[in-house]
Amino acid sequence: MPILEVDSLTVDIDGEAGRRRILDDVSISLEAGEPMGLVGESGSGKSMTLRSILGMLPPGASVVGGEIRFDGRNILTSGPGGRFDQRIRGTGISMVFQEPAIALNPVMKVGRQITDAIAERRGLSKKQAHDLAVELMDSVGITDPDRRARHYPFQLSGGMRQRVMIAAALAQEPRVLLCDEPTTALDVTIQAQVLDLFRTMHQDEGLGLLYVTHDLAVVAQLCSSISVMKDGQIVEHGVLQEVFDDPQEEYTRRLLTATPRIDEGVDDVGLAEETR
Amino acid sequence: MSEPTTSPTATGATGPGGKPPRTRGGTASRATPTARFTLPLPAFLRRHNLQLWIGAVILGAMVLLLAIGPLFVTDDPNRQDLLNTFAPSSIAHPLGTDQLGRDVLSRFLHGGRVDLIVAVVAVIVPFILGTILGSLAGYFGRWVDIVIMRLADIVSAFPFYVLVIVLVFVMGNGMGSIFVAISAVSWVAYARIVRGEVLVLREQEFISACRASGLSTPRILTRHIIPNTVSQGVIYAMSDIVLNIGVVVTLSYFGMGIVPPTADWGQMMNDGQQYMGTGNYGLILWPGFAVVIVSFALALIGDGLTNTLKPKR
Amino acid sequence: MAAKRSAASAIVSRVFAATVQGMPAFFVGTLLILLLGVNLGIFPVGGYGSNFGEHLYSLVLPGLAVALTTCPVLIRSLTAALNDSMSAEYTNFALSKGLSRKRTVIDYAFRNAGITGVSILGIQVGHLVGGALVVENVFAIPGVGSLLMEAVLARDYDVVQALTVIFGVLVVLVYLLTDVVYSIVDPRVRLGA
Secondary structure (H helix, E strand, O other): OOOEEEEEEEEEEEEOOEEEEEEEEEEEEEOOOOEEEEEOOOOOOHHHHHHHHOOOOOOOEEEEEEEEEEOOEEOOOOOHHHOOOHHHEOOOEEEEOOOHHHHOOOOOOHHHHHHHHHHHHHOOOHHHHHHHHHHHHHHOOOOOHHHHOOOOHHHOOHHHHHHHHHHHHHOOOOOEEEEEOOOOOOOHHHHHHHHHHHHHHHHHHOOEEEEEEOOHHHHHHHOOEEEEEEOOEEEEEEEHHHHHHOOOOHHHHHHHHHOOEOOOEOOOOOHHHHHO | OOOOOOOOOOOOOOOHHHOOOOOOOHHHHHHOHHHHHOOOOOHHHHOOOHHHHHHHHHHHHHHHHHHHHHHHOOOOOOOOOOOOOOOOOOOOOOOOEOOOOOEHHHHHHHHHHHHHHHHHHHHHHHHHHHHHHHHHHHHHOHHHHHHHHHHHHHHHOOOHHHHHHHHHHHHOOOHHHHHHHHHHHHHHHHHHHHHHHHHHHHOOHHHHHHHHOOOOHHHHHHHHHHHHHHHHHHHHHHHHHHHHHHHHHHHHHOOOOOOOOOOOHHHHHHHHHHOHHHOOOHHHHHHHHHHHHHHHHHHHHHHHHHHHHOOOO | OHHHHHHHHHHHHHHHHHHHHOOOHHHHHHHHHHHHHHHOOOOOOOOOOOOHHHHHHHHHHHHHHHHHHHHHHHHHHHHHHHHHHHOOHHHHHHHHOOOOHHHHHHHHHHHHHHHHHHHHHHHHHHHHHHHHHHHHHHOOOOOHHHHHHHHHHOOOHHHHHHHHHHHHHHHHHHHHHHHHHHHHHOHHHHOOO
16 A cells, blocks of 8 residues: 555645646655655646645645545544644654755754754653764764754755755654755755665665656656656656656656757757746 | 646635635625626735725825815914913814914814925935935945945934934024934935845846946946835835924924924924823824824835835845 | 734734834823823823832833834834744744644744844834933933933033933944844854854
C-alpha cells in the first residue's frame, strides 16, 4: 500500500481577480521508500501541492475536493474537530524548503531550530535536545556539530544551512520527505553534495521522497518515478526511464527536449512560447 | 508567475477582502450570479479600496462644511457680547457662546478654515524641499549624501515639538513663523523617504539606459527619478497633514500660534479648558472632535493611497 | 475562520489607531481630565502632590495621555512587522516541523517582530518627549516641559537654549540606548553579520 496518496485533490484560491483553481484533480501515489520527482514550470502548482499535503496553504486558498491519505488515513479530516491533522507534520511528513537563507529563523541558534519541535512533543530537556541536535547534524554531514549547533544561521554557509534544514526535517524520523527545490539556491558543487545526502537518506532510511524541481537532471539522478505538472494538473506520470524514453504527452516531450544536453547541443523547441 | 487561468467551475467574482459576498435570498442571486455587482461602482472601489473613498467622503464633507458654513452662519466670529457669555444653545447661537459672548459655531467654522489651510499649505514646502534634497542625496551619494543626511540627523536629534516651539519662539508668533518652523523640521521625513526610493531606482535598468543614451543628469533626475518617488511622498503627506494640524492647534493652544483674536481651534480649546469649571465643555469638545474626524479621514486616505499607489514588486 | 477573526481585529486596531493618531496630546489629556478627573473623580485633575506616592498618583493620567498619543504609530509598525514575520518562510518551516502554533508564534514570529519593535520604539522617542512636553503643561506638572513653556512665554532665551540642548542630548542618549539593546537582542548585530 502506498504511504502517501493524494487523491483527486482540488484547490481554489480567492484573489483580487476572483476565484481561481490552482490545483485541479491532482493525484499522486507514493510508495514507502520511493523517490518521486514532481516536475513542471514555475506556477504549475508543484509547491502548492506540497503545501496542501502539510496543510499549509496560503491565506485565501482552500481544498474544495479530494483526499490526502497518509498510511491509509485521510489527514485532511482526521485531526481534532475534523480538520487537518497537524500531528502528521514532522513525525509522518516533513518538508525541506527552497531557500535555507530565509527558511531558518535568523535569531535562533540552529541547534535549537533542529530539535525544538521534537523537544516540545517529547518534553526533552535542553541538554537532551542539544545532544540530539548534535547527533542529527553529524548524520547530515556537518563537521564539528557541537560548535556549529551554537551558531546562528547567518554564521553558516548556504550548503551548511540546507543541511541544517534537512536535519530539522528528519529529526522526528518522518516516513515521507517533501522537497521544494532544495538545491536551487545552492552552488553547483554544493548541490551535488546535498543530492548525495538525499540519496543516502532515502536508501538507508527508506524515506519516501517527493522531490519538486524544474531540473530534470536532478530527477534523473535521484528519482525512480516522475510526475509532470502543468497548469495545476498532473499531465503525465510513470516510471522514470519509461517517461524519459517515451513521453506520452506533447508537453512532457517539450519539457524533456528543452533541457540542453551535451551530446545533442541546445535544442530550440517552443517551450518558451508555451509559457507565455 | 503564470498560474493556471480561471477554471470554468470557479463561479463569479468575489467581494472585497477575498471573501465570497454575502447574499440575501439565495435563489434570486443564484439565478443571476453577476447581479450583485450591477451597481455602477468603479472597478477599483470593489477592489479593497473602500477606505480611500470613506476617507475622501468624510474629509470632503468636513471641508464643505468649513467652506460654505460661514455663508449661512453670518455671525462675526469676533463680535463680543459680554452680557451674553456662556449662553446655552439657541436659534441665534446653535452651539452657544463663549466666555466673551462670541458665537461658538461661527468661531468653530472660521477657526477650522484657518487651521486646515495652514496645515495643508505647510506640507507643500517640506514636500518640495525634502524631495529635492532626498533625490540629490540618493542620486549623487558621497559628500552630497553625507552633508544632507547629517543635516537631517541633526534636525531629528531634537524632539519635533521642542524644535518647532523653539523656532516659533525665536521668530515670534504668527502664521509665517509656523510655516517656516514646520518647513525647517519636516523636510527631513520626505528627504529620508525619497532618498531610499532613489537608492533603489538608481540601480535599475531604465536609469542606466537613460545614462547610456546620453541624457543629462538634471533631465534624468527631473524626468525619470523624481516622478517615480512622488507617490511615496504623497502617501506620507497625508499623515504629515495630520501632524501639522496637531502642531498648529497645539501651538495656538499654548498661545504661540495663530494670533488672537483670529479664531482657531487650539485657542478655542484653551479657552474651554480655562473655563472647564463652568461645566461648559463644548469649547473643548467641538474643535477636538473635529480634529479627530479630519485626521481619521486623512489616515484612511493615506491607507487607501498606499494600496493603490504602492508599486507591486 | 481565523482569517476572518484576524481581519475583524485588524479593522478594530486600525480604527483605534487612526482615531487616536489625530488627537493632539493636550486634547487627550483634557479628555482624560474631564472623564476620570472631573466626572468620575478618580484621579487628580492636575498638580504633582507633595510626596512620592502622590507624585506617582498624579502621574497616572499624564502617563496615560502620553502613552495613548504614542501608541498608534507603534501599533501600525508592530502590526506590519508581525504580519511580515507571520508570513515569513521561517514561520512556515517551523510549522512544517510540527512545532505547535503557540511556540511558533512566540519563538519565531514574536521574536523577529520584537526586534523591529525595539528600533521603532527608539525612533519614536522624539515624539514621546514632544507629547510629554505638552501633557506636562496640561496637567501643571513642574517638569522640564512646563519649564520650557514658561521660559518661552517669559522670553527667557538662556533657559530656552539650555533646555533645547538638554532635550537633544536626551534624545541622542536614547538612540544610543536603542542601539545597545538592539545589539543584545539581535545576534546578527552582536556577532557582526
